[in-house]
Amino acid sequence: MLIYEHSRPGRMARAQYVAAQGISSELADDLGAHLRSSALGLPEVSELEVVRHYTNLSSKNFAIDKQFYPLGSCTMKYNPRGAHAAASIPGFLKRHPLAPAANSQGYLACAYELQNYLKDVTGMQAVSLTPMAGAQGEFAGVAMIRAYHQKRGDHDRVEILVPEAAHGTNPATAVMCGFVVREIPVTKEGDVDLDALKAVVGPRTAGLMMTNPSTCGVFERQIQEIAETVHEAGGLLYYDGANLNAILGKVRPGDMGFDVLHMNLHKTFATPHGGGGPGSGPVGVGARLAPFLPTPTVGMAEDGTYRWLDHKDIPDTIGRLSTFMGNAGILLRAYAYARLLGAEGMNRVGEYATLNANYLAKSLEQAGYTLAYPARRATHEFIVTLASEAKHQHVTAMDFAKRLLDYGYHAPTTYFPLLVPECLLIEPTETESKAEIDGFVAAMTQIRQEAMTEPALVTTAPHSLPVKRLDDVKAARDLDLAYKVTA
Amino acid sequence: MLIYEHSRPGRMARAQYVAAQGISSELADDLGAHLRSSALGLPEVSELEVVRHYTNLSSKNFAIDKQFYPLGSCTMKYNPRGAHAAASIPGFLKRHPLAPAANSQGYLACAYELQNYLKDVTGMQAVSLTPMAGAQGEFAGVAMIRAYHQKRGDHDRVEILVPEAAHGTNPATAVMCGFVVREIPVTKEGDVDLDALKAVVGPRTAGLMMTNPSTCGVFERQIQEIAETVHEAGGLLYYDGANLNAILGKVRPGDMGFDVLHMNLHKTFATPHGGGGPGSGPVGVGARLAPFLPTPTVGMAEDGTYRWLDHKDIPDTIGRLSTFMGNAGILLRAYAYARLLGAEGMNRVGEYATLNANYLAKSLEQAGYTLAYPARRATHEFIVTLASEAKHQHVTAMDFAKRLLDYGYHAPTTYFPLLVPECLLIEPTETESKAEIDGFVAAMTQIRQEAMTEPALVTTAPHSLPVKRLDDVKAARDLDLAYKVTA
Amino acid sequence: MPFIPHTASDEQEMLGAIGVPNIDALFDEIPKNLRAATLSEVPAGISEMALQRLMNQRARLDEVALSFLGAGAYEHHIPAAVWDLVGRGEFMTAYTPYQAEASQGTLQLIYEFQTMMTRLTAMDVANASVYDGATALAEAMLMAVRANKSNKSNRVVVAGNLNPNYHAVCHTIVKNQGLILDVLAHDPATGCLPGAVEAALEGAAALVISYPNFFGGLDDVDYLTDSAASAGALVIGVVNPTALALIKPPGEWGTRGADIAVGEGQPLGIPLASGGPYLGFMCCRQQFVRQMPGRIIGRTVDQTGKPGYTLTLQAREQHIRRGKATSNICTNQGLLVTAATIYMSLLGNEGLRQVALTAHSGTNALTNLACQIDGVTARFSGPVFHERVLSLPVDASLVVEKMAAHGVLPGLALGDWVTGMDDCLLVNVTETKTAADIACFARLLAEVIEEVKATC
Amino acid sequence: MPFIPHTASDEQEMLGAIGVPNIDALFDEIPKNLRAATLSEVPAGISEMALQRLMNQRARLDEVALSFLGAGAYEHHIPAAVWDLVGRGEFMTAYTPYQAEASQGTLQLIYEFQTMMTRLTAMDVANASVYDGATALAEAMLMAVRANKSNKSNRVVVAGNLNPNYHAVCHTIVKNQGLILDVLAHDPATGCLPGAVEAALEGAAALVISYPNFFGGLDDVDYLTDSAASAGALVIGVVNPTALALIKPPGEWGTRGADIAVGEGQPLGIPLASGGPYLGFMCCRQQFVRQMPGRIIGRTVDQTGKPGYTLTLQAREQHIRRGKATSNICTNQGLLVTAATIYMSLLGNEGLRQVALTAHSGTNALTNLACQIDGVTARFSGPVFHERVLSLPVDASLVVEKMAAHGVLPGLALGDWVTGMDDCLLVNVTETKTAADIACFARLLAEVIEEVKATC
Numbered sequence A, B: 001m002l003i004y005e006h007s008r009p010g011r012m013a014r015a016q017y018v019a020a021q022g023i024s025s026e027l028a029d030d031l032g033a034h035l036r037s038s039a040l041g042l043p044e045v046s047e048l049e050v051v052r053h054y055t056n057l058s059s060k061n062f063a064i065d066k067q068f069y070p071l072g073s074c075t076m077k078y079n080p081r082g083a084h085a086a087a088s089i090p091g092f093l094k095r096h097p098l099a100p101a102a103n104s105q106g107y108l109a110c111a112y113e114l115q116n117y118l119k120d121v122t123g124m125q126a127v128s129l130t131p132m133a134g135a136q137g138e139f140a141g142v143a144m145i146r147a148y149h150q151k152r153g154d155h156d157r158v159e160i161l162v163p164e165a166a167h168g169t170n171p172a173t174a175v176m177c178g179f180v181v182r183e184i185p186v187t188k189e190g191d192v193d194l195d196a197l198k199a200v201v202g203p204r205t206a207g208l209m210m211t212n213p214s215t216c217g218v219f220e221r222q223i224q225e226i227a228e229t230v231h232e233a234g235g236l237l238y239y240d241g242a243n244l245n246a247i248l249g250k251v252r253p254g255d256m257g258f259d260v261l262h263m264n265l266h267k268t269f270a271t272p273h274g275g276g277g278p279g280s281g282p283v284g285v286g287a288r289l290a291p292f293l294p295t296p297t298v299g300m301a302e303d304g305t306y307r308w309l310d311h312k313d314i315p316d317t318i319g320r321l322s323t324f325m326g327n328a329g330i331l332l333r334a335y336a337y338a339r340l341l342g343a344e345g346m347n348r349v350g351e352y353a354t355l356n357a358n359y360l361a362k363s364l365e366q367a368g369y370t371l372a373y374p375a376r377r378a379t380h381e382f383i384v385t386l387a388s389e390a391k392h393q394h395v396t397a398m399d400f401a402k403r404l405l406d407y408g409y410h411a412p413t414t415y416f417p418l419l420v421p422e423c424l425l426i427e428p429t430e431t432e433s434k435a436e437i438d439g440f441v442a443a444m445t446q447i448r449q450e451a452m453t454e455p456a457l458v459t460t461a462p463h464s465l466p467v468k469r470l471d472d473v474k475a476a477r478d479l480d481l482a483y484k485v486t487a
Numbered sequence C, D: 001m002p003f004i005p006h007t008a009s010d011e012q013e014m015l016g017a018i019g020v021p022n023i024d025a026l027f028d029e030i031p032k033n034l035r036a037a038t039l040s041e042v043p044a045g046i047s048e049m050a051l052q053r054l055m056n057q058r059a060r061l062d063e064v065a066l067s068f069l070g071a072g073a074y075e076h077h078i079p080a081a082v083w084d085l086v087g088r089g090e091f092m093t094a095y096t097p098y099q100a101e102a103s104q105g106t107l108q109l110i111y112e113f114q115t116m117m118t119r120l121t122a123m124d125v126a127n128a129s130v131y132d133g134a135t136a137l138a139e140a141m142l143m144a145v146r147a148n149k150s151n152k153s154n155r156v157v158v159a160g161n162l163n164p165n166y167h168a169v170c171h172t173i174v175k176n177q178g179l180i181l182d183v184l185a186h187d188p189a190t191g192c193l194p195g196a197v198e199a200a201l202e203g204a205a206a207l208v209i210s211y212p213n214f215f216g217g218l219d220d221v222d223y224l225t226d227s228a229a230s231a232g233a234l235v236i237g238v239v240n241p242t243a244l245a246l247i248k249p250p251g252e253w254g255t256r257g258a259d260i261a262v263g264e265g266q267p268l269g270i271p272l273a274s275g276g277p278y279l280g281f282m283c284c285r286q287q288f289v290r291q292m293p294g295r296i297i298g299r300t301v302d303q304t305g306k307p308g309y310t311l312t313l314q315a316r317e318q319h320i321r322r323g324k325a326t327s328n329i330c331t332n333q334g335l336l337v338t339a340a341t342i343y344m345s346l347l348g349n350e351g352l353r354q355v356a357l358t359a360h361s362g363t364n365a366l367t368n369l370a371c372q373i374d375g376v377t378a379r380f381s382g383p384v385f386h387e388r389v390l391s392l393p394v395d396a397s398l399v400v401e402k403m404a405a406h407g408v409l410p411g412l413a414l415g416d417w418v419t420g421m422d423d424c425l426l427v428n429v430t431e432t433k434t435a436a437d438i439a440c441f442a443r444l445l446a447e448v449i450e451e452v453k454a455t456c
């Protein structure tokens, strides 16, 4: 039932009628012709109805707080409640973004220190916290690459190279920044095809976007050679930080030769995903791109107080990316997370994320599943391909995914990266226990059995959720994007 | 699965290791022989495991926030989140109960004003907020009655009269206060049997405990005559305020002739029930019992500041009932609720609680159910008796109750009051909408149908809950009250 | 009517169905002369926004910068996860789990709580809470007198170093049933009970020991327990749950352990909040379980053999036994049990131990620093748990007043609490206090003492 | 390792199963010379307790007593229920609803959000949010240029009275795709756009109107919309959702309404929180839905015909279309959509109207009071919504500085924002401001002006 179906004309949550003391909310006659005459069309419900409706709706979601959620490339790990509490202190929640710096030293201190931590973990020279998600971080990074070449008068560099395994945001970003995308093939072993790269790299190359470990769940072993190749051709290297969780404290993108990167704090720094955001995608840069960082960033004045840096301080900035200063509340959570972990804790993130992934990969292999890159170490994630199951039992990766829901596990990422057929990209993260992983393997083993003996059970799954499999085709064909009230 | 079943030796929620800065938590060798040598025996789990375990456990509860919960005598109405927020402000949460009054004027102001509001709504002369639940309020009230008679040297008054429909806490309280209980029968119409009362009342009568509306869900029409009868005999009248919701703003117990009462703020003042508490049971008294009020209470000094009143101010007090000053946090919620409603809002509570109950009673009667007191007006609650269904279809009140759970409604109170066979005591409260009540009636109609045509469906219910009907006999016979770890 | 959902047309339809012209008609059984006058003290309703602002202003008045007040309620760090979970509507807005199948969440949680409490105290069984520590003790006294089959005494010997408020509450509650509370005075030199208690215990139904005692000190519980056992008295231990991470649990006192253990659950994840809601816990030997008041959850199975949880032994309770119940308690402190259970799960064995150890070290550090101030000494010298009496060269209540004006609550001035202790300050240090806090305390204390001296 | 659950024996078993001697061996594919140096900037980990204390101290530094700052982010009362519900783990710790069957909670909620937004704006369809108001506008510009089939222009005419930060963000984002932003200067006397815009609009792909504008003023949207329509330009309305409870929704501007409506969702139950996370909303005509970026939820049915909700039109998105997507946006502002949806449900039609009306009255009251101060005038005279520019007799930035030192943020000094407005203060009043607050503002303003005058 929709909240609108609880609505009755004239019903109200009266405690939310907010006329301020001493202020009469008389009619706004002075607005004249600007006055709205049509109904607002919001639901009219009681406070209990709202609380009950959304409490019950929430129970229809899977969530990290409820179950294992091994969504590859998404890093669904525990979101510390302590970080949430820290960011929810009234002084922070009520701070207006345009409050004078003198009244903002608390927030600025956190942001300043976070910039430093992020430089440290990535091996970069400078950081801007303003991008509001990974994709916006990518935008900022690629826009800086463009600004760099333009500043140098290097106007022919119109191409961005992207390995074919890349996340969709990479090519989409390159296009948003006005570049042409060239895809680079990936070898059977999951590495970039170096010959293919060398064949396309050249004076038109503005840069290469990649992530390492790659979205194939393996570490790109030739990274130094790739970096040299691109750099020699005059291009820059962009690091998509979505996979930073795999290497936190182990290798730094800056040391691998990357010139610019974004981080997904909502992944590596454990801020909650919120059912689709908010995220935060700070960018880090080496010396060459530092002059182009998006504003604002935080600096320290000579007297030790913190202040905002804007286009006056960074004249070549690509500019502003958000109305104010990015998803500050998420940055506070990430800052809190960094403080809780400390340097030692950070080092262990990559270690245990990798341990869990390799253990799970090995266990699934033993249960009869086919790994996409069996000869490789798993990183923080790995790929299982169900091509054979799809061919012989006609049970697809999507069927396996849906059936997992019945067992109370969220499904891994399906059909990504696109180059591996019928794949599941599985990322357990470091905050899951061995027992939880073993439970998942047991379910997968069972489903494999079902696929052999009773495939219909799997192909018509899920069976125990609020709805059965949904008709996506109808959704796109008979578009119903807003409730039409029966007046 | 129990939290203990997630436990692994050495596992820990490391962020909760709290060694304070600059304090080394070295071994406490100075404790010598006092040192504990045995294991603590707590579970060893990660923070995510805790969050996940209790999030999932919570989903196994019915709750006001999730569904209609018409538990008679319990007043399960909406618990405003605004009141919860008000009581959760750090300054209140961190206030130490023994903080000097000079550092406590915020809390004291709320408590002082709440005392006044409660006097007003009950028609009493003085109030003490210290009792921590209804039963403790009863204790305070009856102990005051005892202290009153003792102070007057009236030592023969050893009996407390209680109508047979009374809540179990009434006789239990009388006994705790050292009295003998005499039950008074109730007529077919739900009124106290006045002749029976007159027959037992006398020089041994310390007082009469009752509630009005009674637990039969009807208003005691002879209340004035009852009061006169008891008073003339030298006894005092105790009002069990559990039913105050029915008459808020309509009649005041003080005006009916009661000398002392407790209120269940966790019912009438909408503080959450918490799965079994906390509650708060302030007592109000007329002039005669004011000298005996439990301490502490809050008074105002001449300079307008608030201060605690203790045995120095109330020398005849029955004494202290809690380590500090009662369930202060609940009092703050009740205060907030009173402020949100205001006088006008209070008046409407009783009105709409009564409207809902009468509408529901009428609807169920039309659906074929038998009302226990069909000739009477329902108050805020009413009784349905399933004696006939139990006799003819062998479907009991408990079966109806369990089956309701399958329909997503919490069951009404069953088998209380004891004098009505196979009864359901139903209290919808004022915060439920007509649509919600209609839905409940539809479910009840359906279940009645099932009881006729497919009784096994009802007698083996519930079918859709985390467990099926539980074996209470085994629970009491093979006592298993704590988990035995398999080492 | 902030929370009433009725629209005018709902109301009309409902009145029509009932067959009355207006709501007032529903009250026609109430004698006219009783109909209430309008409320005069309750002000007009305000919005949630106005309420929030008002309450923020008031709460601000009660803020202090630093507090060393203990005396039965302790400032601990509460992990953020605790109240995020406790505040979930499913826990917060459920009733007592009478319908077991619809309340497995709360029921299992209480079963886990019972398990944790039995282990922490090393006792056999635990109940699902009573109101607070003091009422838990009162109930334990009544219970002990009922349960002690070896004598028919109604006399309970109470340690003189018990929190005076506990004593006061017990007095209020048990006197009506004719119990006699005899105080076993503590040794004024040590703050502990005397070394010979045999005489005092003769013919007593029970002995109440506080461990730690009101002064933070640790009595010789082994000796006391064994002495009580020889005298045929049951032993009731009043314990601090945090302390039990470090010191001997009641189930291990003496040769056979205490018979009943009670205490205040507040330190287990429950905010100070002006004194409540907290939770009183009660544990006992298996043999006394039918004498224990309050709710008890048992594990059982459903019709299919699946494990489940339910209220059990209800024949002890008022809703079944009415006047013959073990107590009149009904609503208890369910939500606080939820908090305590989650707190103990998050802390675990090592976490709780660290809380206790840090508090212990901090207390020692504070004692050392404070005793460097001229005229300040530790009133008693034995070991303590996280609380210590300091003897000051001036009236302690003046010191409290002056330090409080600086936003620091230095502890409890004992003058109003224990006769002859006007110069004494009961100071508590938990894991929340850093070395800097302790230094700040000592600095301000020294200053304020000088100030008081100067003005006297 | 605060959140890693592995025990030593877990680790050993897992390594054994994998067949490696230690965790380090799992990194053997990484070239040795790349292995990281230890972190030098990240300090040692602290406990949650220490963190909480640190953050409390820092947050305290940022507290102010009273604020009249608006300029794109507004202080509103947020009902307590909103974040109690939003903070539920089921909403907060779920991912984007890729597995529809396991995400019906979030999906249905977004569908409800889309419905509410279409109604509030009187537009046909809405998406599930983009980052914030400014990026919503940037996306709308790109979308308009793609969608405008009547001309091939890449020129967007932007109202000069648009929030300068919105303009800056759009510039950053759209310039890379070759869009040209032409500013349509506002009339310095009225703060509104000029009465004749035909020439400026010629050949433009779109016109951006801000309603209210940056100064709080209300442009003649009917005229502007109709002019754009005649010129073949699409109309993008940048609107404040609270204002729409009082003033004309973009779908009703002029004869045919705006084509795209965007704005900042922050006023709908989202705390100021230093500028984010907020949410940008986007609505448009049905015919442009396939050009709209971001997630869109559709209602459909499951295999049994039961209604359900799912992500739809994914062929617009980067994960399907990669380089050909409408935008690169992936993660958006889901949790804030949750907050806004619950906020709008709680307020309802009349509740939101009251918020707007109260803010409006308060703004008028403040204007009247402030203009009684010698030398203070309203910079523009037309009607406004909850924001107004005051012209001061002294430099506004000095006034802000001095009032802020008293804990009152009087608004935004416009000197750094709009040339020639050094004496101007942009003041916002929402429903949170009482008559007493406004009086306090005026009193302090008068004082501070005198002070500045004296020191100059």
Ligand SMILES: Cc1ncc(COP(=O)(O)O)c(C=O)c1O
Pocket: A073, A074, A133, A134, A135, A136, A167, A169, A211, A215, A240, A242, A243, A264, A279, A280, A281, D329, D330, D331
């Ligand atoms: C590999 C990769 N790159 C980029 C992104 C984009 O990040 P965001 O969703 O925060 O925009 C993601 C997240 O989905 C990702 O997995």
Ligand SMILES: Cc1ncc(COP(=O)(O)O)c(C=O)c1O
Pocket: B073, B074, B133, B134, B135, B136, B167, B169, B170, B211, B215, B240, B242, B243, B264, B279, B280, B281, C329, C330, C331
């Ligand atoms: C009629 C009546 N009296 C007394 C009580 C006891 O109140 P409490 O449970 O708060 O002790 C109740 C609550 O169950 C009740 O319904």
